[in-house]
Every structure is written in structure tokens, then in C-alpha cells.
Amino acid sequence: MSPIEPYNKTVREYFSHTSHAGDLSRDYAQVRDSAVAESVQGAKIALTVGIEGAIVIEMRFRVWGCPHLIAAAEWLCERQESKPAAALADFPLAEIMRQLSVPVEKTGRILLLEDALKLLVAQD
Amino acid sequence: MKSDPVYLDYAATTPLDRRVAEAMQACLAEGGTFANPSSIHIAGRASAELVTRARARLADLLGADPNHLIWTSGATEANNLAILGAARFRAHQGRHLVTMLTEHKAVTAPFAALEKEGFEVTWLRPDAGGLLSAEILQAAIRQDTQLVSVMHVNNETGVIQDIGQLGEICRERNVLFHTDAAQSVGKLPLVLSDLPVDLLSLTAHKFYGPQGIGALYIAARPGCHVEPLTFGGGQERGLRPGTLPVHLIEGAGVAAAIAAAQMQEDLAHVTALCAQLMRGLAGIPDLRRNGAAQDTYPGILNVSAAGVEGESLLLGLEPVCVASGSACNSSSGESSAVLRAHGLDDSLAQSAVRFSFGRMTRPADIDFALQQYQCAVQHLRSIAPIVAVSP
8 A cells, every 4th residue: 555545445444344353252162362462563462262163153353553453353353253263273464465455564563463373273 | 424534733734824825826826926036127026025025924923023034945944954054153162962852853853963973962851741941951051062952832742842941041051042933933922032042943834824935033143143054046145045935935924924913813712622622532531641731832732542552543533634643654663752752651652642723623623533532542442452461
């Protein structure tokens, strides 16, 4: 995105409609959670997943960060639901960067999501 | 959903006053006053007359002698000319300079450049309210100090420094006193003939004039002079050569005349808007006003909301146009150096929003901004991690 329009339509859409922000709506057979923070700019992200029969039924996030990170968290949670829990290991960095037109200098912030996912996978 | 911008960024630049635009258009239209004011023909003399009238109007606003004003392209150039020019002019007497960490970059950058030239700069920190105490300035001035620069109204917080008191200290020690008055000229009363100010920078686009025109006031007193930074045709006493932009100068002059005529009205208007904004913000928990509650220009209100990220707050505020305490989208992502000098931590400085408003702002604009701000802060806090997360 250019400095004139720093956010594309997808970022604006996901930033404005964060239906996956917050906490799980109910109890699940398996609940995993993770939280990570970035030291330089202070971004923070927490993920929670509710799993039934090795399938991610519900995934929620909490973020303190820029619009791209909030949009990326919403996009990721929406995409992971109804998928096998094993798919949490696959972090689609390139797709997020492309779909959200993330400026290259924000790559580190987006990778925070990968760190949070890895912590979830480690709880398997 | 409202999509028209609600402009609350007057400290960055003000809208052009309609009367200013009309005066400028008269210059630019066919048959208008456009000639080079240095030309000796009749059209040139008409332009020169207009420039003289504008200079007199600006001088009247400042309570200064018109002959002590040099036209520049704006406050940045005026600051550079004042700081670089005065330091170099007096370098044979000493190479120590004093300024503040909370100055605009148009001041800090020339001082940083002078450090590279071998000058020594003392960078003063304000108190938690953003004010510089007389004692701290007294202690900073040395035998070899040549120039002190302290801005009048801070562009981020609106804090007003007591330039009368600070200038007096400088005068007693035979040190030049410069003030960047970009945020105060045309908004607060200034009578330079009564103030111990040697050099003052201003720009027209902060008081409803056009962008691209400003001025430097240089007091007529011994030892107060600047070396030029550019060389050419000798305009502006050789201190700022270059063909004068007649339509911009006309705009600056008309803006100055309007500001002088309706300053009290403008001030009362922004004071009422500020009170309205503060009443609305009072209901939001964990909010901090940045800058002293008193000694602040009421057209600027800077607040930080704990637990809120600045760039997301700005997007959440759209279509309200305000300034942020963070360098959004920059690779550094640094928070405001001014607010950090006030003692704010990175997180609070980064969440800061500067509301600035003026002559054309309506109470309905403030109401809308309040509504957007309350919603954005509440939403961003609601999605933030509840537990502390360590990096």
C-alpha cells in the first residue's frame, strides 16, 4: 500500500469486523492458549483455540497492535476454524502479506502470529 | 456512516480563510498584482506596494517594526535561518547553544547540524507539565553561550512557555533568544516591542493563511544578526534572497489582519470547544492529558489512552483527522520524542492523540470526534490481551 492509502480493503474489512476477537464462547474437550509479545514496538497477541475431535471448532484472539496485525489475527482465526488442529502448524505468511498488502517493515509483527501458533502446536 | 473528513488537525495546518483565498485569487487573476516586486516598472511597483502593505499588517499583528521582518518560505526556513545564521554569526564569541528536547524538528535538526559543525548544544528537558523553569535555563547558560531557542506554544501539547521570563534571563546574560512561534502567532497576543525576544519564527498556514510563506523577526539590537544561508539577488536585505511570492505574501498579510481583528473571538471559540472536548473525554477511564492543564493554548488538546495502540486508534477514529503520538507506518514505529521528554513511557506516548481545532471547527465536529474516540478506545481495549505478556 502507498503512504497515501496505507490499508487495503481487506485490512479495513477485517479491522472493522473483529468477530473472532475475545474469548471462547463455551467449554471444549481441549483448549489451548498462547501469548507472545514483541520487544521493539510492544505488539502483543494472545490466541485461544477450542478443539473437539482434533478439529478446531472455535479460535479467538486478543491483540494490542497495529491495524495490519489485528486484521491478520482476524483473518487467521476465521480461516483456521473447522480445520484439523494439525493445520495450526502451517502459518501462511506469504498469503497474509499478499492478502493484506502488509508493508515489509511490518513483517516482524505478523510473524508474532506464527510464534503464537507454534506455542499452540507445542501443546498437542 | 459519515465519510466526510472531520478536520481536527489545525496544529498541522489550518484551512485557508475564505477572505484570504479571495485576496490571493485577486493577485493570481488576469490583471492581478503578479509582477516581480524588485522590478522598477509600474507593475513591479504595484507588487512592491502590496508586499509593503502585507509586511505592515504582519508587523501590526506582532507589535513589531515592519523593517524587522524577513519573508521566508515558512517556519522551518525561518528557524533554520535564525538558528544556523545566529550561531554562525556569533561563533567567534562562543560556540555554546541551548534548546529543549521538546522543540519541533525544524529546531532540533538545525541544532543537531550545528553540533556536527563543532558547536556544543545543551538539550533541556521540561518538567512533567512540559514547562521549562527559569532556574533550569539560568543554570544552563554559560560564559560562552550565544543562543537559546525555546518555542512559544508546543505543537504537540499546546504548552505555552513564558517567553517573557526566559527571554529576560537571556537578555541579562547577553545571549540571543529565539522562539519558534509557529503555533502562537495569530492566536495569542504578542507585542514584540515589549518582549525580550531577539528572533521569532512564524508561518502563515497556522493562522488561516497560505502554505509556503512565513517570516523571521530579527530585533534591531547590538549583536542580533544572522548570516544568510542562501545567496542571490539581495532581496530581504540579502538575508533571504529570491523573488518574493506576491500572492502568498498578500495572503499572509490578509490572514494577519484578520487574526489581529478577531483574535479574542477566535480564542473564545477554541476555549469553548476545548471545554466541550474535555467534558466529553472526562467519562473515559484511564485517560491522561499530556501537557500542563494551565499554561496551554486551548486550541490543542493531547491525550493518551492507556492500553490502546496509536495506529489502530487513528484508523478507528476515521473520518476524524487528528495527529498521533506515533510515527505510523514508519519503519521505526517510534513514539513522539516530545511526549517521551514529558516523562511518558513508550506505550502511553504511542497512544497519544492530538486534537487541534480553530476558527472553522463547529461544536458538532467535536461531538462527532468524541463519539468516534470513545468507540475506538472502547473497542481496542476490549480486544487487547487481558493478561500482561512479556516479550
